[in-house]
Amino acid sequence: MGIEVVVEGLTKSFGRQNIWQDVTLTLPAGEVSVMLGPSGTGKTVFLKSLIGLLKPERGRVLINGVDMVNGRERDINETRKLFGLMFQDGALFGSMTLFDNIAFPLREHTKKKESEIRRIVMERMDVVGLLGAEAKLPGEISGGMRKRAGLARALVLDPQIILCDEPDSGLDPVRTAYLSQTLIDLNAQIDATMLIVTHNLDIAATVPDNMGMLYCRNLVTFGPREVLLTSREPAVAQFLAGRREGPIAMSEEKDAATLAAEQLNGSAAYLDEPRAIQPQLEPSPGLPERQAVMRRRERVLGMMSQLPEAARTAIMKSYAAPAGGGVQS
Numbered sequence: 001m002g003i004e005v006v007v008e009g010l011t012k013s014f015g016r017q018n019i020w021q022d023v024t025l026t027l028p029a030g031e032v033s034v035m036l037g038p039s040g041t042g043k044t045v046f047l048k049s050l051i052g053l054l055k056p057e058r059g060r061v062l063i064n065g066v067d068m069v070n071g072r073e074r075d076i077n078e079t080r081k082l083f084g085l086m087f088q089d090g091a092l093f094g095s096m097t098l099f100d101n102i103a104f105p106l107r108e109h110t111k112k113k114e115s116e117i118r119r120i121v122m123e124r125m126d127v128v129g130l131l132g133a134e135a136k137l138p139g140e141i142s143g144g145m146r147k148r149a150g151l152a153r154a155l156v157l158d159p160q161i162i163l164c165d166e167p168d169s170g171l172d173p174v175r176t177a178y179l180s181q182t183l184i185d186l187n188a189q190i191d192a193t194m195l196i197v198t199h200n201l202d203i204a205a206t207v208p209d210n211m212g213m214l215y216c217r218n219l220v221t222f223g224p225r226e227v228l229l230t231s232r233e234p235a236v237a238q239f240l241a242g243r244r245e246g247p248i249a250m251s252e253e254k255d256a257a258t259l260a261a262e263q264l265n266g267s268a269a270y271l272d273e274p275r276a277i278q279p280q281l282e283p284s285p286g287l288p289e290r291q292a293v294m295r296r297r298e299r300v301l302g303m304m305s306q307l308p309e310a311a312r313t314a315i316m317k318s319y320a321a322p323a324g325g326g327v328q329s
């Protein structure tokens, strides 16, 4: 099973530029979480801080008792082995076949025999639907296949925590839908803790158990998906609606006068409209149930009294609805 990641009071700046402050959240073990946020709000910086590649100046990231910010370098390096990382561009070596790319971490970091490496690589290529493409070079395949190859490579060392940075970038809507299903199927098969950074509203709406959003140097919210999806926080509502009207501007925040004008001319009225919540994806037929589902249900029902009313209503509806039925906020 995946491992819980506890983030406490994390603050990161580069020189005088504060990226975010006092970020506190827990990625529940084995669940899928999504971090949203406008461009430049520090989502990638957050991922890098989780694995100890960037050092926030305040706060802790606790994984199995190791603090990835201030812990001993030896412990941090050991703990890093629990992670699988999928980068935006797949980060494949152009001159190596897909097989060799995916085998690379095994050949670098383990002493496994070639026969064992072959077994693992073929298994992971099967998980991401790439069997048959072993001999292809990255330049000979589509962007979607490259993403899946990057995901397969992230899986070979049996990670317990998987971080995906914009796995959908450059993909068309159909490929993105397939990728969403792949992420859920993967979670059903390996029960790893997953954090996906994305701008993609379809992934956000259908994949995660939990969602958060970074905006204006703060974590606006993080919790069960229904909290963010029913949120009346203007920045969240604007982001989910993909609209120009609202507090988020081309480069960060709008001024008060522009916001007031939008209120007056009614163009921001959508912020108050109810939003439909799409059902979460289920694993493909033939795959096991996601073990996270039952754990998450218990966890969420245990925290109901702390959640906003709209989120509580949406959660109760989703647990009452037969599989595949949508709910309205």
Ligand SMILES: Nc1ncnc2c1ncn2[C@@H]1O[C@H](COP(=O)(O)OP(=O)(O)OP(=O)(O)O)[C@@H](O)[C@H]1O
Pocket (backbone or CB within 6 Å): 014, 019, 037, 038, 039, 040, 041, 042, 043, 044, 045, 046
């Ligand atoms: N190593 C670094 N040194 C200095 N500034 C950095 C460094 N890495 C990131 N930044 C700055 O931190 C800010 C956040 O960057 P980051 O890439 O995390 O944003 P993001 O939310 O992932 O954006 P996008 O959605 O566009 O990928 C940016 O202003 C970026 O220039």
